[in-house]
Amino acid sequence: MAYETVIGLEVHVELKTKTKIFCGCSTDFGAEPNTQVCPSCAGFPGTVPVLNKKAVELAVKAGLSLNCEIANYSKFDRKNYFYPDLPKAYQISQYDYPICGKGYIDIDISGESKRIGITRAHLEEDAGKLVHQGSITTTTSSLVDLNRSSVPLLEIVSEPEMRSGIEARLYLEKLRSILLFAGVSDCKMQEGSLRCDANVSVRPYGQAEFGTRVEIKNLNSFKALEKAIEFEAKRHVDAIEDGEELIQETRTWDDEKQVTKSMRTKEDAEDYRYFPDPDLPPIKLNEAFINDIKENLPELPDEAQKRLVEKYNLPNYDASLLTMTPDVLTFFDECMKEYEDAKVVSNWMMGELTRLLNQNNIELSESKINPEHLINMLQLINKGTISGKMAKTVFEEMFNSGKDPEAIIKEKGLVQISDEETLLATIEEVINNNPKVLEDYKAGKEKAFGFFVGQVMKATKGQANPAIVNKLLKEKLNGE
Amino acid sequence: MELFELTVYELQEKIKKREISSEEIVKSIYKRINEVENTIKSFITLADEKNILENAKKIDAKNEYNGLAGIPYALKDIFCTSDFRTTCSSKMLENFVPTYNASATVKLREQDAILMGKLNMDEFAMGSSTERSAFHLTCNPWDLERVPGGSSGGSAAAVAAGEIPFALGTDTGGSLRQPAAFCGVVGLKPTYGRVSRWGVIAFASSLDQAGPITKDVRDTAIIMNEIAGYDSLDSNSLDVEVPDYTQFLNQDIKGLKIGYPKEYFQEYVTQEVKDAVINALKKYEELGAVVEEVSLPYTEYALPAYYLIAPAEASANLARFDGVRFGYRDTNAENVLDMFKQSRSAAFNNEVKRRILFGTNSLRSNNYEDYYLKAQKVRRLVRDDFTRVFKDYDVIVAPTTPTTAFKIGEQINHPIILYLNDIITVPVNLAGLPGMSIPCGFSDGLPIGMQLIGKPFDEGTLIKAGHAFEQSTDYHKAKPAVGVK
Ligand SMILES: [Zn+2]
Numbered sequence: 004m005a006y007e008t009v010i011g012l013e014v015h016v017e018l019k020t021k022t023k024i025f026c027g028c029s030t031d032f033g034a035e036p037n038t039q040v041c042p043s044c045a046g047f048p049g050t051v052p053v054l055n056k057k058a059v060e061l062a063v064k065a066g067l068s069l070n071c072e073i074a075n076y077s078k079f080d081r082k083n084y085f086y087p088d089l090p091k092a093y094q095i096s097q098y099d100y101p102i103c104g105k106g107y108i109d110i111d112i113s114g115e116s117k118r119i120g121i122t123r124a125h126l127e128e129d130a131g132k133l134v135h136q137g138s139i140t141t142t143t144s145s146l147v148d149l150n151r152s153s154v155p156l157l158e159i160v161s162e163p164e165m166r167s168g169i170e171a172r173l174y175l176e177k178l179r180s181i182l183l184f185a186g187v188s189d190c191k192m193q194e195g196s197l198r199c200d201a202n203v204s205v206r207p208y209g210q211a212e213f214g215t216r217v218e219i220k221n222l223n224s225f226k227a228l229e230k231a232i233e234f235e236a237k238r239h240v241d242a243i244e245d246g247e248e249l250i251q252e253t254r255t256w257d258d259e260k261q262v263t264k265s266m267r268t269k270e271d272a273e274d275y276r277y278f279p280d281p282d283l284p285p286i287k288l289n290e291a292f293i294n295d296i297k298e299n300l301p302e303l304p305d306e307a308q309k310r311l312v313e314k315y316n317l318p319n320y321d322a323s324l325l326t327m328t329p330d331v332l333t334f335f336d337e338c339m340k341e342y343e344d345a346k347v348v349s350n351w352m353m354g355e356l357t358r359l360l361n362q363n364n365i366e367l368s369e370s371k372i373n374p375e376h377l378i379n380m381l382q383l384i385n386k387g388t389i390s391g392k393m394a395k396t397v398f399e400e401m402f403n404s405g406k407d408p409e410a411i412i413k414e415k416g417l418v419q420i421s422d423e424e425t426l427l428a429t430i431e432e433v434i435n436n437n438p439k440v441l442e443d444y445k446a447g448k449e450k451a452f453g454f455f456v457g458q459v460m461k462a463t464k465g466q467a468n469p470a471i472v473n474k475l476l477k478e479k480l481n482g483e
Numbered sequence: 484m485e486l487f488e489l490t491v492y493e494l495q496e497k498i499k500k501r502e503i504s505s506e507e508i509v510k511s512i513y514k515r516i517n518e519v520e521n522t523i524k525s526f527i528t529l530a531d532e533k534n535i536l537e538n539a540k541k542i543d544a545k546n547e548y549n550g551l552a553g554i555p556y557a558l559k560d561i562f563c564t565s566d567f568r569t570t571c572s573s574k575m576l577e578n579f580v581p582t583y584n585a586s587a588t589v590k591l592r593e594q595d596a597i598l599m600g601k602l603n604m605d606e607f608a609m610g611s612s613t614e615r616s617a618f619h620l621t622c623n624p625w626d627l628e629r630v631p632g633g634s635s636g637g638s639a640a641a642v643a644a645g646e647i648p649f650a651l652g653t654d655t656g657g658s659l660r661q662p663a664a665f666c667g668v669v670g671l672k673p674t675y676g677r678v679s680r681w682g683v684i685a686f687a688s689s690l691d692q693a694g695p696i697t698k699d700v701r702d703t704a705i706i707m708n709e710i711a712g713y714d715s716l717d718s719n720s721l722d723v724e725v726p727d728y729t730q731f732l733n734q735d736i737k738g739l740k741i742g743y744p745k746e747y748f749q750e751y752v753t754q755e756v757k758d759a760v761i762n763a764l765k766k767y768e769e770l771g772a773v774v775e776e777v778s779l780p781y782t783e784y785a786l787p788a789y790y791l792i793a794p795a796e797a798s799a800n801l802a803r804f805d806g807v808r809f810g811y812r813d814t815n816a817e818n819v820l821d822m823f824k825q826s827r828s829a830a831f832n833n834e835v836k837r838r839i840l841f842g843t844n845s846l847r848s849n850n851y852e853d854y855y856l857k858a859q860k861v862r863r864l865v866r867d868d869f870t871r872v873f874k875d876y877d878v879i880v881a882p883t884t885p886t887t888a889f890k891i892g893e894q895i896n897h898p899i900i901l902y903l904n905d906i907i908t909v910p911v912n913l914a915g916l917p918g919m920s921i922p923c924g925f926s927d928g929l930p931i932g933m934q935l936i937g938k939p940f941d942e943g944t945l946i947k948a949g950h951a952f953e954q955s956t957d958y959h960k961a962k963p964a965v966g967v968k
Pocket of ligand 1: 026027028044
């Protein structure tokens with residue numbers, strides 16, 4: 004039997020506010036434990052929350068960027084549970100009246116567009132963090148760091164409309180790029196400002212009802228998301244085929260072993276006893292407030308992609324990659340101010356730049372390359388100063404050191420030899436040294452020509468301008 | 484007359500005229516405390532006399548007497564203070580010293596009023612007799628065998644006994660008005676949102692409101708001028724202009740429309756209390772007010788609704804007392820879950836546990852609609868009752884409590900009977916309205932309280948009506964015999 008995987012994602016993004024959602028503490032990442040904590044976000048008695056307006060603004064901005072309906076009325080609820088890192092023993096969240104309602108985003112699957120629905124997006128506060136002394140299973144003491152407590156989060160819940168690990172990944176990538184373009188979050192998975200849980204089930208094709216659902220928690224990379232879903236879908240299919248009963252449970256992804264592991268079953272599921280938080284009045288937004296944000300939305304990935312295709316005649320594929328993050332697009336746009344061939348720039352960005360970013364596992368903003376240097380380099384290729392092959396070396400050096408291409412060429416002696424006199428001397432030398440190959444050539448063996456080119460390149464340590472070598476060699480061989 | 488017997492207003496006047504110094508007031512207050520505190524036991528933490536005298540001298544040296552400068556006061560031990568432990572009368576917070584001060588008290592500090600200590604209460608404000616304090620009983624100054632009421636019992640007893648010129652308390656379902664009535668003093672629960680809740684340890688957040696307990700209505704106006712007003716730290720604090728409450732004193736009440744709800748004069752109210760309030764209504768008529776019977780039909784549902792909403796909110800508010808960051812921690816527990824359980828088991832009293840269980844149960848997802856949500860609907864109906872009556876009336880008058888102060892131990896094992904004490908005060912909290920209790924009579928030597936209920940943010944009319952009554956009667960001048968040799 005053929006099965007279909009059904010996936011819905013719950014994504015938590017940290018909103019880019021300077022201060023926490025219910026107090027004035029800083030939200031900076033990486034500070035010493037418990038240095039960004041006040042009585043309020045530590046849940047001390049007598050303290051009460053005060054809503055950060057900026058968080059509301061960013062939530063609305065995010066919602067509008069995701070084509071969501073924005074609620075004129077929303078409210079905060081208490082989600083009650085005991086945990087040492089949850090200082091008030093309840094999390095302030097939004098239950099039945101979220102700030103953002105239905106929306107959608109479009110993803111591109113091998114050239115075709117698919118629309119994934121968003122169910123809702125709601126505001127909530129983050130919890131703190133437990134630091135276990137040693138391993139979580141053997142620890143005899145744990146420390147609590149409340150720096151993250153009350154950091155503003157937007158939880159974005161999708162419809163169960165994805166059908167494979169790849170689709171889920173594409174959705175998350177698109178979601179991230181939209182949120183980055185909207186400027187509402189840094190979306191750094193390593194720092195926890197973008198976190199993803201996946202709800203996964205399988206069912207025979209054509210069956211309307213969903214299969215038993217499993218939630219996979221804390222997927223902290225795109226790769227982990229894709230792999231975990233694929234693993235889980237296969238596990239479900241295997242279980243069904245073997246006649247085993249699947250249980251509704253929460254699982255985690257073990258990246259080392261590439262398997263999911265059970266965390267807790269539905270039976271231990273808590274009743275969170277949601278009720279409206281009496282400390283916080285409902286959020287009432289008027290149309291003017293919403294419209295103001297709507298009118299000031301920056302260019303979003305879909306728009307940008309369209310622009311690249313229309314203005315520069317780029318393939319959709321290129322345009323989608325160039326609009327993954329605002330940094331990449333800005334880099335491209337900067338290049339286009341000084342250079343006319345968009346496809347060449349795109350090729351370098353999708354090729355070498357992406358390769359180096361992946362290899363070093365960094366973001367564009369962390370590399371040292373800049374658009375001006377790339378343009379300079381392309382112009383040097385066009386002038387024949389360097390070859391395309393040399394350019395790769397130059398590019399890598401620009402990426403690592405941030406030096407301009409001329410300096411790199413000088414340092415590495417990468418100048419291309421285009422002087423015909425010099426090249427002709429070398430060509431003659433090569434021909435004279437290989438009379439047998441010359442005979443082969445004359446006998447019509449095409450390979451011999453390639454051999455001569457190779458020898459010339461070798462003799463010039465790769466600095467010969469290949470086009471001129473070709474031209475001169477042909478003249479020389481045919482002229483004799 | 485000794486200085487401890489004077490009202491805030493009288494002390495202010497004498498200070499202004501340089502007739503007395505703050506140092507002298509403080510000395511008199513300590514003398515009185517030394518005289519009666521052993522019998523009344525209204526304090527949980529009393530400031531060191533030497534420190535306070537130093538402080539008073541400093542204030543005297545400033546030589547710029549205005550506002551409440553140099554006037555001593557004390558706080559129900561639910562207001563967070565950085566210089567005194569804040570216990571909420573619970574073992575849970577026995578040694579808890581906050582790093583912050585409640586907004587309502589910050590303003591008093593800025594005025595150089597002298598904080599002399601923290602007053603007894605029912606643990607986490609749950610109780611109507613102050614018998615639920617984890618530390619000790621407080622006695623009613625009018626009859627030492629009787630309770631002072633609760634939960635702000637320490638505050639009311641201290642003011643009634645002359646241990647302090649004024650105090651702040653809180654009122655969630657009557658816990659400021661009821662003890663004021665039992666102790667023969669004035670207690671005002673302001674409109675919800677009128678006085679900041681920041682730094683006041685929460686019992687039921689949508690009902691809690693801080694207010695003054697004073698010897699007379701004039702002092703209530705004076706203290707309200709200082710503590711009322713918008714506070715950006717409390718999201719429910721409302722940005723409504725604060726009038727000068729003293730302008731409502733000595734005003735003519737001719738034509739004032741007073742409604743008395745028949746539902747507040749039912750058989751559960753003793754004849755003595757009814758008579759006293761009815762006499763007060765007659766007095767109002769003499770003073771030119773229009774007095775008419777009104778109806779608040781949803782009254783009978785208010786108490787059950789209150790006892791669903793308040794515990795529900797309390798169950799969440801008190802969940803933070805888990806032994807992790809502050810307060811009592813059981814150190815023998817094997818794991819963190821046991822630490823939560825054992826800390827909470829050991830440090831909360833039975834009444835607190837009972838309400839946490841009530842609240843937790845009514846919020847469970849399969850009970851939510853039948854209990855919590857239904858109670859919220861009743862709350863709206865109760866509010867609508869008032870809105871309707873206030874279309875035609877300026878103020879509602881009722882007894883504050885069904886009875887006078889009961890005996891210590893009499894009701895402690897009957898929680899439901901104890902809850903009935905709040906029957907006439909609770910609707911005011913559900914509706915978020917201002918309510919004030921003032922003395923209006925005596926029965927067997929025990930004070931009787933009359934409750935004046937006003938429109939939202941119309942504390943002024945309560946002060947006007949209360950003061951007019953006070954000016955034509957002497958009940959507020961009566962003093963308990965405690966400490967009189
Ligand atoms: Zn904070």
